[in-house]
Amino acid sequence: MAPPRKKQRTGTPTAGQSPSTTAAAVAPDAPQIITRRITRAAARQAQLGAMITTTGTETENVLPVNGNAKRKQRGRTTPRAKDGDTAVKRVTLKGRLHLLPDIALEIQFMIYNQLQSRDLHHLSRTCKKFRAFFLNKKLAEKLWECARRNTDSLPPRPPFMSEPAFIHLLYTSNCHYCGAQGVRKILHGCFIRLCPSCFENSTTDTDWLSSEYNKHTNTNLHGNRLLRSLFYYDDEAVLPTFDGGRWKDGREKPRRLLKSDAKNIIERLAQLPQPCTAEDTEAFKKALVEEQDLRLQYSEPVQTWSNDREDHRKQELKDLRQRRFETILVRLRDAGWGPELDFLGEDDVNKIAKMPVVRQSCKLTEGSWNKVLVSLDKLLNDTRMRRCRAEHCDVLHPRFADLEEALQAHYVTLPRNARMDCRPTYIDLALMPECRAIIDVPASVTVTAEDVAAGIPAVVEKWEANMKKELTAYIRPHLPKITRRNPDPLTLAIAVFNCKHDRVPLHWPDMLVHRCFHSVHADMDDSKDDDAYTYAAKVMNLEQPTFYPPCDLYGNEKHNVPFRTSDLTSESEDARRAVDRMSAIVSACGLNPSKATIEDLERTDAWLWCTYCDEDSGRRRVMKWRAAFEHYSTFCSVDDHKWSRVDKDDVRLVHAVYEKASREPKWRYNLMDLDLSCSLCSAFDAPLYAMQVHLKKTHGLDDLIQALHDGIIYCHPSYLDLWSSMHSYVIDL
Numbered sequence: 247m248a249p250p251r252k253k254q255r256t257g258t259p260t261a262g263q264s265p266s267t268t269a270a271a272v273a274p275d276a277p278q279i280i281t282r283r284i285t286r287a288a289a290r291q292a293q294l295g296a297m298i299t300t301t302g303t304e305t306e307n308v309l310p311v312n313g314n315a316k317r318k319q320r321g322r323t324t325p326r327a328k329d330g331d332t333a334v335k336r337v338t339l340k341g342r343l344h345l346l347p348d349i350a351l352e353i354q355f356m357i358y359n360q361l362q363s364r365d366l367h368h369l370s371r372t373c374k375k376f377r378a379f380f381l382n383k384k385l386a387e388k389l390w391e392c393a394r395r396n397t398d399s400l401p402p403r404p405p406f407m408s409e410p411a412f413i414h415l416l417y418t419s420n421c422h423y424c425g426a427q428g429v430r431k432i433l434h435g436c437f438i439r440l441c442p443s444c445f446e447n448s449t450t451d452t453d454w455l456s457s458e459y460n461k462h463t464n465t466n467l468h469g470n471r472l473l474r475s476l477f478y479y480d481d482e483a484v485l486p487t488f489d490g491g492r493w494k495d496g497r498e499k500p501r502r503l504l505k506s507d508a509k510n511i512i513e514r515l516a517q518l519p520q521p522c523t524a525e526d527t528e529a530f531k532k533a534l535v536e537e538q539d540l541r542l543q544y545s546e547p548v549q550t551w552s553n554d555r556e557d558h559r560k561q562e563l564k565d566l567r568q569r570r571f572e573t574i575l576v577r578l579r580d581a582g583w584g585p586e587l588d589f590l591g592e593d594d595v596n597k598i599a600k601m602p603v604v605r606q607s608c609k610l611t612e613g614s615w616n617k618v619l620v621s622l623d624k625l626l627n628d629t630r631m632r633r634c635r636a637e638h639c640d641v642l643h644p645r646f647a648d649l650e651e652a653l654q655a656h657y658v659t660l661p662r663n664a665r666m667d668c669r670p671t672y673i674d675l676a677l678m679p680e681c682r683a684i685i686d687v688p689a690s691v692t693v694t695a696e697d698v699a700a701g702i703p704a705v706v707e708k709w710e711a712n713m714k715k716e717l718t719a720y721i722r723p724h725l726p727k728i729t730r731r732n733p734d735p736l737t738l739a740i741a742v743f744n745c746k747h748d749r750v751p752l753h754w755p756d757m758l759v760h761r762c763f764h765s766v767h768a769d770m771d772d773s774k775d776d777d778a779y780t781y782a783a784k785v786m787n788l789e790q791p792t793f794y795p796p797c798d799l800y801g802n803e804k805h806n807v808p809f810r811t812s813d814l815t816s817e818s819e820d821a822r823r824a825v826d827r828m829s830a831i832v833s834a835c836g837l838n839p840s841k842a843t844i845e846d847l848e849r850t851d852a853w854l855w856c857t858y859c860d861e862d863s864g865r866r867r868v869m870k871w872r873a874a875f876e877h878y879s880t881f882c883s884v885d886d887h888k889w890s891r892v893d894k895d896d897v898r899l900v901h902a903v904y905e906k907a908s909r910e911p912k913w914r915y916n917l918m919d920l921d922l923s924c925s926l927c928s929a930f931d932a933p934l935y936a937m938q939v940h941l942k943k944t945h946g947l948d949d950l951i952q953a954l955h956d957g958i959i960y961c962h963p964s965y966l967d968l969w970s971s972m973h974s975y976v977i978d979l
Contacts, residue, residue: 347375347376347379355388355389358389358392358393359388359392359393359396360396361393361396362393362396362397363390363393363394363396363397363400363409363413363417364397364413364417365393366380366389366390366393366413367410367413367414367417367418370410380410381410383408386408386409386410390409390410390413391409394409399551399554400416400551401416401544401547401548401550401551402544402547403544404437404540404541404544407437415432415437415438415439415548416548416551416552419439420439421439421440421441421444422438422439422440422444423440423444423448424441424443424444426441426443426444428441429441430556431552432548432549432552433486433488433504434486434488434545434549435485435486435538435541435542435545436486436504436507436541437541437545437548445488445502448504448505448506449488449490449502449503449504449505450502450503450505450508451490451499451500451501451502451503454505454508485503485504485507485508485511485538486503486504486538486541486542487501487502487503488501488502488503489501489502490502511534514530515530518530563607566607566608567599567605567606567607570604570606570607570608570609570610571599571604571605573610574604574610574615574618575587575595577610577615578622578626581619583626583630585630585633586626586629586630586633589629589632589633589636590629594629598622598625601621601622603617603618603621604618604621634778635778635781635782638778638779638782639782639785639786641689642685642686642779642782642783642786643786643788645685645693645698646672646676646685646783646786646788647788648693648694648695648698648699649672649675649676649681649685649698649702650671650672650788651695651699652695652698652699652702653669653670653671653672653675653702653706654669654928654929655699655928656669656699656702656703656706657669658928658929660925660926660927660928661925661926662923662924662925662926662927662928663925663960664923664960664961664962664963665755667759667923667962667963668755668756668757668758668759668963669755669758670706670709670710670758670809671764671806672783672786672788673764673783673784673786673806673807673808674709674808674809675702675705675706675709676783677780677783677808678705678708678709680701680704680705680708681698681701681705682779684697684698684701685698685779686779713809714734714736714754716811717736717743717754717811718734718735718736720743720811720814720821721735721736721741721743721821721825722735723818724818724821724822724824724825725738725740725741725825726740726825726829726839726840729839729840736753736754737754737843737844738839738840738841738842738843738844739753739828739832739837739839739842739843739844739846739847740825740828740829740832740839740840740842741753741754741825742824742825742828742875743757743814743821743824744814744815744820744821744824745757745760745762745763745813745814745815750872750875750876750966750967750970751824751828751872751875751876753844756963756966758809759962759963759964760964761964762813763809763810763813764806764807764808764809765804765805765806765807783806784805784806784807785805785806786806827875827878828875830888830889831854831871831874831875831889832847832871833889834852834854834874834888834889834890834891835847835850835852835854835871835891836850836852836891837850847871851897852870852871852891852892853868853869853870853891853892853897853900854868854869854870854871854874854889854890854891854892855867855868855869855889855890855892856874856877856889856890857888857889857890858888866892867974868892868900868974869970869973869974870970870973870974872966872967872969872970872973873970873971873973873974874889876967876970876971877974904973905955908951908954908955909951913972914934914951916968916972917934917972918933918934918935919965919968920933920934920961920962920965920968920969921933921961921962921964921965922934922937922954922959922960922961922962923959923960923961923962924937924940924941924944924945924958924959925957925958925959925960926944926945926958927944931962934950937950937959938950941953941958941959945958
């Protein structure tokens, strides 16, 4: 059931009024009026209309009496009529200068003569009275000329434009045709502004001129020299042309010119007497050139003034944005985000300044401040998390450094060799519960190097046992059956491993320093779920005194990860093939593959050559066993070929070639790609030139190559793949 409607008055007699009285008030010949329901609002409007009709006063600026009009308008005041007051007061708008035109002209001129041209332009656009007053040509000298003198640096007005029209061009950014706003560029030489759509419709290229000329003449003058000289050649053109943009493929579009100017010239050209003499065409062209020179004479100052004004406007907007940004920074610091802003640094803070919600030229209000907080919420919270992690890393940095020094002291004794460098790093032990219990303590607790070194032997023994167990389980199924009973198969020379990325032979414990097992790109390591301690261990860079994550040569952030057997090749066929290839090499060196260890293979000093590649050639490519293993993947991929060992008599020739090659600049140049280690120091690894300086200053050795032959320096185990490639020579045997 619908709710009852409000009571409404109808055209019935009111209380105290008889029906006859109502009927008498109506003329006999008046049309019959059908009574209808009247709302209270309509009754008030009808009463107001009756008051206006009764008083006969001026109705200008009075609220409309029709029922569709709004009852209340912004900026208007509608005073209620008091009892007995039948006059309606005039309704005015707040702030309107409606009394100014009624002031004496002498006083008005005194006021207007203090204003600038821009002020008069704004007043002329206020109402119709002001527009008619300020655009009166008889008053132009008293109004606009005086305003020009009050305005600084205005460009000279061209004689073919009035002062109001010229001021309108300078200070109004509306399109000349459609009135669109925001057109800041004045077309050079045309004294108009065009929006992009009107520019496309109002301009044309030179190909349009021939058809347009034929509309005014009966002859085809496409090849007329005068027409071509007027529009086609930039050095003689009489109309300004504009950049037409570029096509999608990057080619420039033809330059465009204004249609209205071109039509005007074509009409004037068509009115020349036919046939035209040379004097007529030259005079016509000379007149057009003079007109264009006059335009350009006044267009250059206009362009300069417009560019200066645009630069001034940009600087003002830049200052407003800077003040807004500084206010935002102050309010952020007041809100407690000061440490985060300091942690971001200057570059990241400048990125905040370029955000759309920040990079505005308006004043910062409470509403806009709330929008800024919402937009910066994720950035600030992520920065706070990174700041807390960085502070935690600064606390753990010296403790991890003590752990690395303890591992070095446990494994290295002088003189140092390459096998001592094949040891676990701090990241391998830092995540173990035994080390974490010592290192992961509050900053208020002092952790000394002795505290860290005390538990190293037991932790290292446990870690090595776990790694050997995993690697043995990985390699045992691929070894020959005769070797599977060996209690420690990792010591065998044929127990070779392959990583997923390189095809170099890896043995235990040489594989611990291989570059593929201890680092990974940050985007490939899901560290978002790591706790603060684990994250600090992954991003720790012991070469830097403070928090600075390690990066590769291209600046990509990398994370340190513990040694993992998952980085080994997962293809069983590849693992079996690597063992078979190594078995063939060990057999060629004269050793038993089922019993020979990696130390036995190093002591043989055997040089091999590939019978498959060099069988029919008199020259032989001789190489060490590491280079022989890489030979499978770099030169020939045949697995069933045989290796032949160089005879003892020819080994002397190989050593002589090696000694000669090591003294050549090319061999020394190849050493620049390696890291060399000093056996007389517990921890000094450096490139070639740094090692040469170290040997001279610390140990008094000048000949780096001789020190390399004597074993004083050696190639770091992490560069054995590059080192083995330098032990491959082509000689005549």
